[in-house]
Amino acid sequence: MNDTILKSITRIIVPFIQVYGVFIILHGHLSPGGGFSGGALIGTSLILFTLVFGVKKAKVKFSERVAEISGSAGIIIYVLVGIVGLVLAGSFLTNIEAGFPAGVAGTLMSAGMIPIIMIGIGIKVASTMITLFHTLVEEEVR
């Protein structure tokens, strides 16, 4: 798309969407939201970028290599946290009893493994949305 207004607005608004997505992911244990919704926001921001600037420029920002790594990293983080619980407390995905610091309830650094898992889910959801969109759009261009 060759629209100056659209390009300028997108350039301004994409960082704000992404920061808001990160905020929602990191505050998943404090306020409504979490990995799924925050990851969807980050994914949507890059879909907007792809729609406005084209697939080629978007592939520079989010290449296939990054997609492969981040897509696997989300699940690996989740499973590793689960295995830590399995080793230290005897059952998969144990939270406080496995030694994750509980912190003071209501502060950002609390709730043990929940923020870590949220980050994993966020990475996974964001990379899934972007990669699906890129794969489908790329097919049509050629």
Next chain:
Amino acid sequence: MKKIIIWILFIALFLILSIGIFDMPTSPTLDAPSYNETIHYYLENGVNETGAINIVTAVITDYRGFDTLGETIVLFAAIVAVSSVLRIPSKKNEEEAQKHE
């Protein structure tokens, strides 16, 4: 004959499902099946056991963490399926594939 049997089966299924609908609670009452001791357990012990003040997050990532792992793996499976079918191989990979042929 075949059509009549099919219709009878459909009507029987419809009646069975209708009975199920009439058994559902019409308004949130105290004897609804979903209103049991689990709710009170989560509300009373959730903050102490997980440290998260958002009870929804506490349930989906701590009490039901294995469920959410399954959801994440569904996303992974979706992306593997789509990219194995639809992804256009780069030129380098194409040449290598032709060499093997």
